[in-house]
Amino acid sequence: MENMTVARVKGESTRQKSVLSNLHTPWNTHPFIFRLPTEMLEDIFIRCASDHHYKHDGRPIWAAPSWVNVSYVCHHWRHVALNCPTLWTYLFITSRRWREALLARSRQASLKIRGNLLALPDESRWLKMVETVMDHVERIQELRLKLPASYTTHQILSKLSSRAPRLQNLKIMVADSSSEWPSLLFDGDPPALHTLELSDCAVPLSSFKLNALTTLALHDVPVRFRQNIEEFLAALGCMQDLEDLYLYNALNSGTGFLSSAVFEYKNKIELPHLSCLLISAPLSTTVALLSCINFPLDTKTCLTCGLESSSFSDNYALLCSVLTQRYSVDEDQALSSPTILSLVIHVTYGSREVKLTFSESKIDCMDSVNQLWIPNSLLRINLVLEENDANRIIGNICCSMPLSNVQNLLVINPPFSPAFWRRMLGHIQDVRYIKLTSGNMPDLSVLSHTDLTALENEQNRTGVTGDQGQDRVLAPRLEDLVLECITFLSEGDSDQEEPAITRNCLFDALSTRPAQGHLTMTECWMSDSDDGLDLGLVWGECNVRVVYERVHSSEEEDSIDLEHDGSDLEHSDDTVY
Structure with missing residues (x-):
């Protein structure tokens, strides 16, 4: 019972x-969530899988990722997930069961593979999956691999000899630069390949066709495998659709090429769709590439020029010549060509590094100066200079660019002489805003209205002539001069060849200017010789705002805010500790 x-x-x-x-x-x-159309659910599921796939950036995952749980919510969601082949093309697991399930569920959809074999505790486990998947190379759409210095690298690379008609994105980094590559990659013809990124490996570009390529990135090619300029240009000539070109320590020195007859008669390679160009190479290589490639004026360009002992001055002269030819436009092109509104000069003491940025937007702060791409920057040049060459070379490069429309000038660590400033301000006559930050105060006596003799002597010496007349003044439209973290020297620095520049020197220069303007000084260190300054002499009969901190020998800091309109003078003295 x-x-x-x-x-x-x-x-x-x-x-x-x-x-x-x-x-x-x-x-x-x-519930609404269960009434979504099948197509929308599939799109959501695929986005979850894609985000997880790229977020992990190829790191090994030993268990199924969280997005797989969408197939366990309800019968309807599971039915949608299992009948969406694209969802299962993001390969993520190493176990045999999951590997077979993924390949089966993805059916014949294109595969996206990311694998990082570097420093794995069980390399053979991951290798089995990679080898199995590489047997389906004809289905691979995206392949991103980080390979170690071991026997597994050759085993995987041997799989790359088969044809890959769907391959669009190939990114490979190899820790072992001696790895042997197949003589013919992808049977020499990956017709859909549009992105190729290679790091620390020596893939011969001539081993397969690159006609459809839109992005080419070569990083740290082993020295013994680097191509010379002529070989690379021959391969580049087939990439008419290229949009992004990144060359970082990828090519040999171009010194021999620049002195050869081939360089003199080399036809330029047309890259009409190029939007981003990054070159990090010896100076001669950079000059050779710029001389042999023709690309749009608005291409965002970043050049890092390594120092070379031979033909140093000649190569910099060639660089200036190339820049002049590239960016100088006639009247018909002026309306459609980009306009440079800001110039940033950043000098790094000790390393002799200089960064020059020419931007289409107004830049008045240094927050983004150290970024690779400053917003709307047209051209970025990073230089490594020899001793005592900063003033001359920076001046030559800047004056080779069309800077007549520059309104903002930002200088970081400005160790420049009056001759430099005469030349720069004579070239950027429309400048409205100048900011100097982090360094010693340069000699700005050239801002004086009466400093015409030195300017005329400089013009006569350089052969550059300008408008003559008593009303001529450098930077006549200057409205704002900002000094931030600048030190005024009461005694000159003989090692740096810097004269003694006090606050009085600056005010004396500004007091003779005919135009009105504003001066702002923030966190500046003053010399003792600035005591008893007559603020009535500042910048003529105009409104002047001065904010500065003065450091006494007792390390007490005074903050003073002054307003001067030529008649009334108001003081407010607040001590800041």
Whole structure:
């Protein structure tokens, strides 16, 4: 009797569960989340898988990622997930069961593979998956691999000899630069390949066709495998659709090429769609590439020029010549060509590094100066200079660019002489805003209205002539001069060849200017010789705002805010500790 009761209870329990399940099924059709169209659900699932796939950036995952749980929510979601082949093309697991399940569920959809074999505890486990997947190379759409210095690298690379008609994105980094590559990659013809990124490896570009390529990135090619300029240009000539070109320590020195007859008669390679160009190479290589490539004026360009001992001055002269030819436009092109509104000069003491940024937007702070791409920057040049060459070379490069429309000038660590400033301000006559930050105060006596003799002597020496007349003044439209973290020297620095520049020197220069303007000084260190300054001489009969901190020998800091309109002078003295 007792057993019969247990049987009835179990039967009733089963029946009740069935009733509840039958009730839940129609109930699940009422919430909005369960009434989404199948196509929308598939798109959501794929986005979850894609975000997880790229977020992990190829790091090994030893368990199924969280997005797989969408197939366990309900019968409807599971049906949608299992019938969406694209969802299972993001390969993520190493176990044999999951590997077979992924390949089966993805059916014939294109595969996206990311694998990082570097420093794995069980390299053979990951290798088995990679080898299995590489057997389906004809289905691979995206392949991103980080390979170690071991026997596995050759095993994987040997799989790359098969044809890959769907391959669009190939990114490979190899820790072992001596790895042997197949003589013919992808049977020499990956017709859909548009992105190629290679790091620390020597893939021969001539081993397969690159006609459809839109992005080429070569990073840290082993020295013994680097191509010379002529070989690279031959390969580049086939990439007419190229949009992004990144060359970082990828090519040999171009010194020999620049002195060869081939360079003199080399036809320029047309890259009409190029939008971003980054070159980090010896100076001669940079000059050779710029001389042999023709690309749009608005291409965002970043050049890092390594120092070369031979033909140093000649190569910099060639660089200036190339920049002049590239950015100088005639009247017909002036309306459609980009306009440079800001110039940033950043000098790094000790390393002799200089960064020049020419931007189409107004830049008045240094927050983004250290970024690779400053917003709207047209050209970025990073230089490594020899001793005592900063003034001359920076001046030559800047004056080779069309800067007549520059309104903002930002200089970081400005160790420049009056001759430099005469030349720069004579070239950017429309400048409205100058900011100097982090360094010693340069000699800005050239801002004086009476400093015409030195300017004329400089023009006569350089052969550059300008408008003559008593009303001529450098930077006549200057409205704001901002000094931030600048030190005024009461004694010159003989090692840096810097004269003694006090606050009085600056005010004396500004006091003779005919135009009105504003001066702002923030966190500047003043010399003791600035005591008793007559603020009535500041910048003529105009409104002047001066905010500065003065450091006494007792390390007490005074903050003073001054307003001067030529008649009334208001003081407010607040001590800041």
